[in-house]
Each structure stands twice: as structure tokens, then as C-alpha cells.
Amino acid sequence: GKNSYQLFSHEMHKTLMDRLKLEAELREAVTLGNQLVLYYQPQVNSVDGKIVGYEALLRWNHPTRGLLTPIDFIGIAESSGLIIPIGKWALLEACKKAKKIHATDVHFERMAVNLSALQFNHANILEHVTNALLETDLAPNILELEITESAIISNIEEAIPLLFKLKELGLKLAIDDFGTGYSSLSYLKNFPIDTLKIDKSFVDGIVNNQKDAAIARTIIQLALNLGLSTIAEGVEYIEQHELLKAMGCSNFQGYLFGKPLPQE
Numbered sequence: 001g002k003n004s005y006q007l008f009s010h011e012m013h014k015t016l017m018d019r020l021k022l023e024a025e026l027r028e029a030v031t032l033g034n035q036l037v038l039y040y041q042p043q044v045n046s047v048d049g050k051i052v053g054y055e056a057l058l059r060w061n062h063p064t065r066g067l068l069t070p071i072d073f074i075g076i077a078e079s080s081g082l083i084i085p086i087g088k089w090a091l092l093e094a095c096k097k098a099k100k101i102h103a104t105d106v107h108f109e110r111m112a113v114n115l116s117a118l119q120f121n122h123a124n125i126l127e128h129v130t131n132a133l134l135e136t137d138l139a140p141n142i143l144e145l146e147i148t149e150s151a152i153i154s155n156i157e158e159a160i161p162l163l164f165k166l167k168e169l170g171l172k173l174a175i176d177d178f179g180t181g182y183s184s185l186s187y188l189k190n191f192p193i194d195t196l197k198i199d200k201s202f203v204d205g206i207v208n209n210q211k212d213a214a215i216a217r218t219i220i221q222l223a224l225n226l227g228l229s230t231i232a233e234g235v236e237y238i239e240q241h242e243l244l245k246a247m248g249c250s251n252f253q254g255y256l257f258g259k260p261l262p263q264e
């Protein structure tokens with residue numbers, strides 16, 4: 001009826017206004033440059049459980065809403081195109097941090113940085129990565145770029161040469177959330193990939209769900225057979241860790257070892 005239509009319209013209007021407001025605020029955050037921060041989550045190895053690297057994860061210190069995680073703003077960052085300058089900044093920031101850690105005597109193998117599909121496909125990503133490495137003088141093999149299967153598959157003709165050019169810089173490439181996207185086993189044969197990240201959705205069910213366990217075991221075997229390393233994400237319980245370790249998984253990331261934390 002007429003009344004409920006008006007109510008719905010009002011709600012839609014409000015949602016749209018909220019979105020536009022958040023987009024304007026994000027634009028300002030990009031300009032101001034001090035509200036966006038990176039948190040770092042440790043990655044440990046399977047040999048002695050030592051920290052071998054970190055994944056850089058984006059956070060937004062919003063002036064009124066407090067600390068926001070990507071789920072609150074990544075969608076708007078993508079649709080507005082702001083993910084391009086944000087991603088460029090995150091790359092440089094993570095490389096700066098990695099350079100600092102690498103300069104200490106702490107054993108440190110990797111700083112992992114997420115690339116969005118938009119960044120991977122539309123921006124001058126090769127130039128951004130090259131600049132970040134040059135500007136920070138970071139050893140390229142410390143940097144690992146995390147790319148999703150869908151980002152690659154959505155534009156495969158350009159993705160393949162781009163992956164090879166990125167590899168030529170000396171960095172590492174990981175497939176993020178492996179097994180959840182448009183998986184195609186043939187690309188593993190043709191792409192210069194170093195690491196498969198086993199998605200949290202499989203890790204979640206690994207102890208109680210035989211199918212999740214079978215998928216995780218198969219991904220790890222596949223990686224071993226292809227000479228790739230594996231990282232399981234979202235490991236929260238000792239039982240999950242033990243199982244993944246027994247399956248041959250080489251690295252772990254999750255609340256069991258450490259939550260994402262500010263650099264301090």
C-alpha cells in the first residue's frame with residue numbers, strides 16, 4: 001500500500017545517503033592519510049612454530065565510528081575506485097614495515113599484501129609494486145602478493161603476462177582463499193605461483209566435517225606435488241593446527257597464534 005511504499009522509499013534513501021556519506025568520508029580519509037592503517041597478523045611455520053612473516057590487513061580509524069575492518073568499507077572502496085590509491089598506499093606502507101623488520105636480526109621471510117581484483121586488473125599495478133620496492137629498498141623476495149582466483153580468472157588474457165612480470169621483480173605470489181573461487185587446476189600448471197592459502201571456511205570444519213578435511217588434505221597434497229607452499233588461514237584451535245600439520249601444511253595463520261595487531 002501507499003504507506004508502506006513511503007516507508008520503504010525512506011529506508012532506501014537512508015541507505016543510499018549512508019553509503020554516499022561513507023564514501024565521502026573514505027575519500028577524505030585517503031586525502032588526509034592518517035586514518036587508514038595496517039594491522040599485521042603473524043604467520044608461523046610448521047617446524048618450530050616461529051613467526052616467519054605477517055599479512056598486512058587494512059583498518060580504518062573512522063573519526064566517529066571507531067575502528068572499521070574491511071567488511072565495513074571494502075565494498076565502497078571498490079565501487080568508488082578508491083581501492084586504487086588505498087591499495088597503492090598499503091603496498092608502500094607494508095614494504096616500509098617489512099624493510100624495518102628485515103633490518104633487525106629477527107628471522108623474517110615474508111610480508112603478505114592483499115591485492116583486490118580491481119587493483120590487479122585496472123590499475124598500473126606493476127608500476128606501483130616496482131615503486132614500492134624501489135622506494136623502500138626491500139629485498140623483493142620478502143614481498144608476497146595475495147591474489148584471489150577470481151581476480152585472475154576474470155581477465156585471464158592479461159593476468160598471465162602480468163603474473164610473469166610481477167614474478168620477474170623477484171617477489172612471491174599467493175592464491176588467496178584457494179578453493180572458494182573459480183578454481184581451475186590447469187592454471188596452477190601455467191601460472192608462476194608460490195603459495196596456496198587454504199581458506200578459513202575449510203579450516204573451520206576440518207575437525208568435524210570429513211568433506212572439509214578431505215578438501216584441505218587434497219589442497220595440501222596438490223601443493224606438495226607441485227612444489228608450492230601452503231598457508232592455512234583462520235586457525236583458531238589446537239586440534240585444527242595438529243590436523244593441518246599432520247596433513248603436511250607448511251605455514252599457519254589465525255587467532256591461535258595471534259590476531260592482527262597495530263605495528264606498535
Ligand code: C2E
Binds near residue numbers: 041116
Ligand atoms: P583475507 O585476505 O581472507 O584475510 C583474512 C581475514 O581473516 C582477516 O580479516 C583476518 O583478520 C581474519 N582472520 C585471521 N585469522 C582469523 C581467525 O583465526 N579467526 C577469525 N574469525 N578470523 C581470522 P580482515 O582483516 O577483516 O580482512 C577481511 C578481508 O579484507 C581480507 O580477507 C581481504 O580480502 C580484505 N583486505 C584486508 N586488507 C586488505 C588490503 O589491504 N587490500 C585489499 N584489497 N583487501 C584487503
Ligand code: CA
Binds near residue numbers: 055114146176
Ligand atoms: Ca589475504
Ligand code: CA
Binds near residue numbers: 176197199
Ligand atoms: Ca585469505
Ligand code: CA
Binds near residue numbers: 177199200233
Ligand atoms: Ca578468507
